[in-house]
Amino acid sequence: xxxxxxxxxxxxxxxxxxxxxxxxxxxxxxxxxxxxxxxxxxxxxxxxxxxxxxxxxxxxxxxxxxxxxxxxxxxxxxxxxxxxxxxxxxxxxxxxxxxxxxxxxxxxxxxxxxxxxxxxxxxxxxxxxxxxxxxxxxxxxxxxxxxxxxxxxxxxxxxxxxxxxxxxxxxxxxxxxxxxxxxxxxxxxxxxxxxxxxxxxxxxxxxxxxxxxxxxxxxxxxxxxxxxxxxxxxxxxxxxxxxxxxxxxxxxxxxxxxxxxxxxxxxxxxxxxxxxxxxxxxxxxxxxxxxxxxxxxxxxxxxxxxxxxxxxxxxxxxxxxxxxxxxxxxxxxxxxxxxxxxxxxxxxxxxxxxxxxxxxxxxxxxxxxxxxxxxxxxxxxxxxxxxxxxxxxxxxxxxxxxxxxxxxxxxxxxxxxxxxxxxxxxxxxxxxxxxxxxxxxxxxxxxxxxxxxxxxxxxxxxxxxxxxxxxxxxxxxxxxxxxxxxxxxxxxxxxxxxxxxxxxxxxxxxxxxxxxxxxxxxxxxxxxxxxxxxxxxxxxxxxxxxxxxxxxxxxxxxxxxxxxxxxxxxxxxxxxxxxxxxxxxxxxxxxxxxxxxxxxxxxxxxxxxxx
Numbered sequence: 001x002x003x004x005x006x007x008x009x010x011x012x013x014x015x016x017x018x019x020x021x022x023x024x025x026x027x028x029x030x031x032x033x034x035x036x037x038x039x040x041x042x043x044x045x046x047x048x049x050x051x052x053x054x055x056x057x058x059x060x061x062x063x064x065x066x067x068x069x070x071x072x073x074x075x076x077x078x079x080x081x082x083x084x085x086x087x088x089x090x091x092x093x094x095x096x097x098x099x100x101x102x103x104x105x106x107x108x109x110x111x112x113x114x115x116x117x118x119x120x121x122x123x124x125x126x127x128x129x130x131x132x133x134x135x136x137x138x139x140x141x142x143x144x145x146x147x148x149x150x151x152x153x154x155x156x157x158x159x160x161x162x163x164x165x166x167x168x169x170x171x172x173x174x175x176x177x178x179x180x181x182x183x184x185x186x187x188x189x190x191x192x193x194x195x196x197x198x199x200x201x202x203x204x205x206x207x208x209x210x211x212x213x214x215x216x217x218x219x220x221x222x223x224x225x226x227x228x229x230x231x232x233x234x235x236x237x238x239x240x241x242x243x244x245x246x247x248x249x250x251x252x253x254x255x256x257x258x259x260x261x262x263x264x265x266x267x268x269x270x271x272x273x274x275x276x277x278x279x280x281x282x283x284x285x286x287x288x289x290x291x292x293x294x295x296x297x298x299x300x301x302x303x304x305x306x307x308x309x310x311x312x313x314x315x316x317x318x319x320x321x322x323x324x325x326x327x328x329x330x331x332x333x334x335x336x337x338x339x340x341x342x343x344x345x346x347x348x349x350x351x352x353x354x355x356x357x358x359x360x361x362x363x364x365x366x367x368x369x370x371x372x373x374x375x376x377x378x379x380x381x382x383x384x385x386x387x388x389x390x391x392x393x394x395x396x397x398x399x400x401x402x403x404x405x406x407x408x409x410x411x412x413x414x415x416x417x418x419x420x421x422x423x424x425x426x427x428x429x430x431x432x433x434x435x436x437x438x439x440x441x442x443x444x445x446x447x448x449x450x451x452x453x454x455x456x457x458x459x460x461x462x463x464x465x466x467x468x469x470x471x472x473x474x475x476x477x478x479x480x481x482x483x484x485x486x487x488x489x490x491x492x493x494x495x496x497x498x499x500x501x502x503x504x505x506x507x508x509x510x511x512x513x514x515x516x517x518x519x520x521x522x523x524x525x526x527x528x529x530x531x532x533x534x535x536x537x538x539x540x541x542x543x544x545x546x547x548x549x550x551x552x553x554x555x556x557x558x559x560x561x562x563x564x565x566x567x568x569x570x571x572x573x574x575x576x577x578x579x580x581x582x583x584x585x586x587x588x589x590x591x592x593x594x595x596x597x598x599x600x601x602x603x604x605x606x607x608x609x610x611x
Contacts, residue, residue, distance in 0.1 A: 144178020
């Protein structure tokens with residue numbers, strides 16, 4: 001499916017490449033399709049995308065890695081049981097809710113703080129993307145750090161090293177490859193985001209002047225697609241140029257995800273030992289090579305961020321900070337260094353939880369006054385300023401239920417085939433790689449594919465069915481991977497015992513293997529439901545309208561949906577503040593509630609299943 005999407009995008013974007021010319025398209029210094037003559041240079045969009053991503057990573061990497069170290073190495077078990085799910089909840093907040101919070105709160109804070117006409121700028125986009133990338137970096141880094149064998153820590157402490165010396169010189173270097181993969185996956189998350197950056201960056205297709213002017217408005221590749229695709233004439237050069245942008249975006253995210261999966265693949269292939277509690281770990285030779293490889297990659301990424309994207313000033317600040325830390329280390333004894341480092345770790349995790357609390361508290365406090373029976377059951381009136389959001393709630397459920405009904409049987413079937421009926425081969429590796437790449441595809445690309453293929457080519461029109469199929473394609477990789485991992489956790493001896501009693505292969509899979517895998521499959525399904533319910537970009541061009549007083553009578557009619565309704569209310573309807581917050585609160589409760597259920601099911605599953 002990934003390769004089909006890529007080919008279809010290239011097919012639609014080829015007229016722009018051939019007419020404009022690939023060098024002029026990639027390196028042209030102006031994007032102005034409505035000008036005379038029209039200009040289709042996307043170089044400013046690429047630079048703006050890299051700038052926003054780079055500063056976001058400079059925010060997210062220190063906070064994310066420090067939080068992961070705290071959770072893995074310092075947090076008490078009871079604290080970890082609360083803090084880790086709390087950080088994971090950040091991943092459950094829909095991007096349009098982040099965008100709404102940024103538009104209402106963050107941009108106003110930046111405007112007042114820096115005394116500028118508008119707070120919609122590069123800095124606002126980077127702050128939001130940094131927050132949104134945190135769960136990925138924290139989760140993957142924490143898994144990598146926790147996977148370092150206990151013997152490494154005990155050996156270091158036995159030689160007289162302090163806890164911080166053990167963490168900084170033994171544990172983190174041993175986990176550097178996993179941390180690198182976390183950073184790269186965070187980069188992919190930042191580059192592929194649409195709605196949040198669209199709402200807070202000002203959307204001016206210019207390169208900041210000077211390059212380090214973080215208060216300059218910018219426009220990313222994804223924001224350009226979100227803004228212009230809905231208004232372009234189908235078949236025009238502008239239409240093809242937008243598909244060309246989608247191809248460039250997909251290739252960038254493809255390269256990023258391939259690097260991340262390559263590193264993670266090396267980690268998995270090098271797991272040749274078993275530590276305490278059955279935890280697998282790397283051989284010393286593989287660990288050494290991966291540490292070097294991961295360190296090289298991380299160094300290249302850091303240099304790219306500092307000197308190319310973030311500018312010389314940020315680079316000088318980073319170098320100065322490193323220099324000051326080096327000086328302090330020389331003047332402080334190991335115990336004082338440890339106390340300072342632990343204080344910084346506590347500050348980092350505290351800041352992450354504070355950010356989560358601020359977002360949720362702002363929406364809850366301002367959204368509760370809007371919640372009433374009429375708001376939840378009535379249709380909107382006065383362009384959404386009054387009335388309720390009942391059609392949007394029901395439309396969201398229609399979209400999600402349809403998407404899961406399509407994706408769940410396909411995903412479970414694919415997982416059963418890959419895990420139970422095939423052996424590891426080049427074909428299965430290609431399939432798994434395709435699934436992983438599909439999982440890393442930006443949501444706006446799914447929206448473009450759905451519009452071009454389902455809405456126009458198959459003539460579904462902007463409809464409930466087109467939205468359901470698009471969302472199903474988006475969540476399919478999550479269901480496949482979680483189902484496959486759940487099936488892998490069922491011991492081989494269980495299968496062998498069933499087959500030894502005369503059961504067929506299918507009877508074994510259906511009656512013996514699937515039942516214990518159901519909790520993991522349910523967890524993946526709930527996570528998929530939460531993601532589908534909170535996405536705006538995939539349904540932007542395929543399924544939704546802003547306002548309707550009636551529910552769809554067939555699959556070929558458009559619907560309202562909570563994410564799109566919130567986006568239009570917050571960006572195009574003045575005087576609707578109360579209903580904006582009410583809509584955001586309902587959407588937040590719906591999606592975070594689903595993620596909480598998934599976390600509870602996962603924890604229950606880990607506690608109950610013991611082979």
